[in-house]
Amino acid sequence: MAVVPLAIMVILFSFLIYNAIPSMRYSGFDFFTSYIWNPGMFYRDPIMYHGVPAPYKSSFGMLSFFVGTMITTAFALVIAFPVSIFLSLTLNLYTPRALRRPFSAMVELFAGIPSVVYGLWGVIVLEPILLHRIEPWMKTNLSFIPGFSGEVFSGAGIIAAGLILGIMIIPIVTAVISESMASQPKEFKEGVYALGGTKWEVGRHILLRNTRRQIAGGTLLGTGRALGETMAVLMVSGAVVNVLPTSIFSLTNTMSAQIAAALDSAFIDATGMNISALVELGVILVVISLIANLAGRAIAGKAALRGYEND
Amino acid sequence: MTDIIEVKNLGVATDKQQILSNVSLSIPENTITTIVGPSGSGKSTLIRTFNRLTDLYPRLRVNGEVLFHGRSVREYKVMLLRRRIGLVFQKPNPFPMSVFDNVAFGPKLHASLTGSQLDTIVEESLKHAGLYGEVKDNMEKNAMDLSGGQQQRLCIARALAVQPEVLMMDEPTSSLDPIAKSRIEELMLRLKEDYTVVLVTHDIDQANRVSDSIELLYNGKIVEYEKPDVLQMPEYEHARQFVMKLSRQVGRQSRSTSENGCFVKLMRGSLV
Amino acid sequence: MTESASKTADFRKLMDAKFERRVFSDLLVRIIGYCILGLMTGLLLAIVGYVAILGLGSISFKMFVTVGNTSTGGLANAIVGTWELVGMGLLLSLPVGVFGGLYLSEYSSRYTGGVLRLFVDILTSIPSIVLGLFGYLVLVIELNMGYSLLAGGLTLGVMMIPYIMRISEISYSNIPGETREAAFALGANSMQVSLRLLLVQARVGIMTAILLSISIAAGETAQLLYTALFNNGYTTGLTHEPVAYLTYVIWYSLNQPTPYAHALAYSAALVLVSSIFFLLLLSKYIGRGK
Ligand SMILES: Nc1ncnc2c1ncn2[C@@H]1O[C@H](COP(=O)(O)OP(=O)(O)OP(=O)(O)O)[C@@H](O)[C@H]1O
Numbered sequence: 001m002a003v004v005p006l007a008i009m010v011i012l013f014s015f016l017i018y019n020a021i022p023s024m025r026y027s028g029f030d031f032f033t034s035y036i037w038n039p040g041m042f043y044r045d046p047i048m049y050h051g052v053p054a055p056y057k058s059s060f061g062m063l064s065f066f067v068g069t070m071i072t073t074a075f076a077l078v079i080a081f082p083v084s085i086f087l088s089l090t091l092n093l094y095t096p097r098a099l100r101r102p103f104s105a106m107v108e109l110f111a112g113i114p115s116v117v118y119g120l121w122g123v124i125v126l127e128p129i130l131l132h133r134i135e136p137w138m139k140t141n142l143s144f145i146p147g148f149s150g151e152v153f154s155g156a157g158i159i160a161a162g163l164i165l166g167i168m169i170i171p172i173v174t175a176v177i178s179e180s181m182a183s184q185p186k187e188f189k190e191g192v193y194a195l196g197g198t199k200w201e202v203g204r205h206i207l208l209r210n211t212r213r214q215i216a217g218g219t220l221l222g223t224g225r226a227l228g229e230t231m232a233v234l235m236v237s238g239a240v241v242n243v244l245p246t247s248i249f250s251l252t253n254t255m256s257a258q259i260a261a262a263l264d265s266a267f268i269d270a271t272g273m274n275i276s277a278l279v280e281l282g283v284i285l286v287v288i289s290l291i292a293n294l295a296g297r298a299i300a301g302k303a304a305l306r307g308y309e310n311d
Numbered sequence: 312m313t314d315i316i317e318v319k320n321l322g323v324a325t326d327k328q329q330i331l332s333n334v335s336l337s338i339p340e341n342t343i344t345t346i347v348g349p350s351g352s353g354k355s356t357l358i359r360t361f362n363r364l365t366d367l368y369p370r371l372r373v374n375g376e377v378l379f380h381g382r383s384v385r386e387y388k389v390m391l392l393r394r395r396i397g398l399v400f401q402k403p404n405p406f407p408m409s410v411f412d413n414v415a416f417g418p419k420l421h422a423s424l425t426g427s428q429l430d431t432i433v434e435e436s437l438k439h440a441g442l443y444g445e446v447k448d449n450m451e452k453n454a455m456d457l458s459g460g461q462q463q464r465l466c467i468a469r470a471l472a473v474q475p476e477v478l479m480m481d482e483p484t485s486s487l488d489p490i491a492k493s494r495i496e497e498l499m500l501r502l503k504e505d506y507t508v509v510l511v512t513h514d515i516d517q518a519n520r521v522s523d524s525i526e527l528l529y530n531g532k533i534v535e536y537e538k539p540d541v542l543q544m545p546e547y548e549h550a551r552q553f554v555m556k557l558s559r560q561v562g563r564q565s566r567s568t569s570e571n572g573c574f575v576k577l578m579r580g581s582l583v
Numbered sequence: 584m585t586e587s588a589s590k591t592a593d594f595r596k597l598m599d600a601k602f603e604r605r606v607f608s609d610l611l612v613r614i615i616g617y618c619i620l621g622l623m624t625g626l627l628l629a630i631v632g633y634v635a636i637l638g639l640g641s642i643s644f645k646m647f648v649t650v651g652n653t654s655t656g657g658l659a660n661a662i663v664g665t666w667e668l669v670g671m672g673l674l675l676s677l678p679v680g681v682f683g684g685l686y687l688s689e690y691s692s693r694y695t696g697g698v699l700r701l702f703v704d705i706l707t708s709i710p711s712i713v714l715g716l717f718g719y720l721v722l723v724i725e726l727n728m729g730y731s732l733l734a735g736g737l738t739l740g741v742m743m744i745p746y747i748m749r750i751s752e753i754s755y756s757n758i759p760g761e762t763r764e765a766a767f768a769l770g771a772n773s774m775q776v777s778l779r780l781l782l783v784q785a786r787v788g789i790m791t792a793i794l795l796s797i798s799i800a801a802g803e804t805a806q807l808l809y810t811a812l813f814n815n816g817y818t819t820g821l822t823h824e825p826v827a828y829l830t831y832v833i834w835y836s837l838n839q840p841t842p843y844a845h846a847l848a849y850s851a852a853l854v855l856v857s858s859i860f861f862l863l864l865l866s867k868y869i870g871r872g873k
């Protein structure tokens with residue numbers, strides 16, 4: 001039974017890679033450098049290129065999705081990292097013992113909210129606020145920062161996707177960091193208190209200093225989650241194709257959201273090239289998120305097991 | 312001689328257990344006061360009420376008074392109180408950083424010091440703790456790599472570095488060989504010049520070697536072991552060994568100074 | 584002697600100089616921390632509260648008993664379909680997780696255990712949309728299941744395996760050695776010990792793992808888009824028959840222009856979030872001893 005995951009993984013990787021081969025042959029290196037994703041004209045005769053059939057005028061480049069994934073993930077980390085650190089410090093230092101459990105449970109409930117519900121909230125609540133209040137304000141007051149001047153579209157886009165992703169990964173990052181802070185030996189903490197240290201000094205010199213590994217690991221685990229997150233981003237990113245972001249107000253798209261959005265029409269493509277291209281996109285996404293997740297687990301060690309309870 | 316610490320009717324309890332009850336004692340300045348007693352009798356808990364480390368555990372309910380310089384410890388800012396009443400823990404607990412950083416930790420918290428002032432404080436503290444010779448060439452060594460006895464002395468140096476007035480040591484020699492043990496005992500006698508020392512130990516012989524006064528704690532209560540009939544009291548049946556040994560030795564060594572020694576405290580003038 | 588005494592006195596004068604500054608920075612961190620904690624509490628209430636308000640304003644008893652097609656009708660097919668899919672997922676992940684976890688905790692050597700655990704971790708790292716893509720390629724197309732309960736449920740099951748396996752592994756290894764030795768002393772052979780004793784002892788851990796993985800699976804969408812698709816009615820067969828599920832209604836109906844479609848989305852969100860929170864709190868309650 002324990003071999004089942006291994007078997008699944010072997011099948012999964014062989015299938016994905018096998019199905020990505022036509023796209024690799026068709027698009028070659030352009031796949032990484034082009035930002036044009038054109039499914040082509042399905043009702044014209046397919047063309048042959050590098051020995052594989054593809055729809056007329058089709059072209060597949062992942063750059064805009066890759067950039068969108070990276071930017072939204074980075075945005076999410078900028079939100080989630082400080083929030084998770086402060087949450088963990090507060091839970092471990094300043095929260096009375098009796099309230100610690102309810103608050104930790106609350107943070108875990110965030111993890112339970114389904115991705116589509118975050119998306120729904122993003123569309124109905126967050127986007128209007130961003131559109132009418134926050135983004136115009138940012139535009140007038142912060143436009144001296146590079147990337148903060150540009151057209152405000154619909155409230156959807158980088159800010160909305162980054163915010164929602166940030167909120168979504170806070171529970172997992174917080175769980176890992178808070179857990180490793182809680183497991184710091186009480187001898188260290190008492191040692192600082194006995195020298196006349198304040199709680200913050202315990203936090204700074206013991207909790208933060210001794211859990212740097214787990215903080216890095218938890219953040220990487222959160223990164224892995226943000227990279228692969230699909231539905232919420234699909235709903236609030238604007239899901240555009242063929243554009244690179246010009247400002248923080250731009251609409252965007254991510255690799256995972258593109259797979260979900262484009263698979264529908266890809267089925268119609270009789271050559272199968274559209275599906276193959278999406279599979280190639282998936283393979284690259286898997287590789288990136290594997291690196292983040294495995295590095296996170298390796299660095300965080302035992303504390304990363306909390307990730308299983310908080311996904 | 313003025314009492315730097317006075318304990319009046321101190322009680323500590325959890326929901327399930329009365330850890331200390333009705334403890335009263337006083338600790339004169341520039342002396343070594345030793346608290347002895349069997350394991351679990353509440354020695355550590357007692358001295359942790361002096362610097363309010365018991366505050367960290369809300370389930371420990373403390374009542375009664377601990378006075379420091381005549382004022383209740385409750386009235387002090389806890390950070391400053393703990394700076395002035397140092398504690399060396401029962402189990403050596405150096406921080407996972409270099410030897411230098413361990414000793415410099417407290418001074419850096421409390422004072423804005425120049426580099427050379429900090430160096431001097433670290434050096435003096437290590438010298439005081441009798442560790443300087445062993446570490447002076449390798450101050451960047453990780454403290455966790457020191458031997459148990461060295462860690463113990465490092466913790467003493469760390470506590471001394473914030474220039475406390477009282478130094479409390481919880482079984483500082485329990486894990487040491489006889490030579491290291493006698494070094495620490497010498498250290499305590501030296502420290503008495505500048506500090507008030509409170510020592511907790513299981514070792515009655517050690518208590519007799521260094522103490523100016525000895526308190527016996529049993530089941531959370533102070534035993535007035537000098538009273539002639541205490542030995543016969545049924546509640547001290549299990550402490551009889553302790554009581555007998557203490558009475559015999561204290562009696563032998565301090566008959567001259569304690570003819571009215573019918574209370575908690577017993578001064579042993581000869582060593583002062 | 585006097586020299587050291589005077590030095591001590593000199594140093595003593597230097598101490599406590601930073602008192603106010605330290606009290607202030609401690610207070611500052613505390614305030615920031617409380618603000619963030621408050622903000623997060625507010626955010627949770629805002630999200631959940633908003634879903635509750637929208638949902639309660641739209642939901643009706645009729646929705647629970649009529650089938651729907653994302654713009655008209657009710658949610659009955661989606662609710663039933665969600666449970667069917669999760670149940671199918673459990674059918675795969677429960678035995679694999681429980682016995683796989685048992686193997687990892689009791690029988691595997693350091694090396695094989697490490698390798699197998701690595702693959703479990705890899706499995707959790709696969710984004711759910713990629714699992715969906717995989718389910719489509721392998722189950723829907725290659726194994727010719729079509730969009731179906733089997734394809735969707737198994738894809739969900741693959742995602743659930745790691746949670747059940749790792750959490751049950753932890754609960755087996757938390758069983759104290761004496762309990763095992765006591766059983767061995769009674770002459771039980773290794774197989775009996777494992778099955779009877781360990782499963783019974785670890786039942787709380789396994790139960791929380793199951794509840795947790797159900798709550799995660801019920802909220803998934805991306806895996807199901809192209810394996811279960813959607814069904815305007817109930818699903819009764821295993822293959823070649825798409826399945827309805829709640830997350831699809833939330834996503835799809837929200838993009839429809841009619842107010843009733845939106846009402847369906849809100850109601851589906853309310854039903855889903857309240858079920859998930861119930862399951863999560865139940866699993867917390869059961870596992871509270873830990
Ligand atoms: N934070 C606490 N919570 C609950 N009980 C405590 C706490 N601290 C101490 N106790 C209890 O108080 C009693 C006395 O403990 P204490 O550590 O003071 O004994 P001790 O005399 O120092 O023993 P030893 O010589 O073994 O160090 C013990 O029964 C212990 O369980």
Ligand SMILES: [Mg+2]
Binds near residue numbers: 354355356401481
């Ligand atoms: Mg003790």
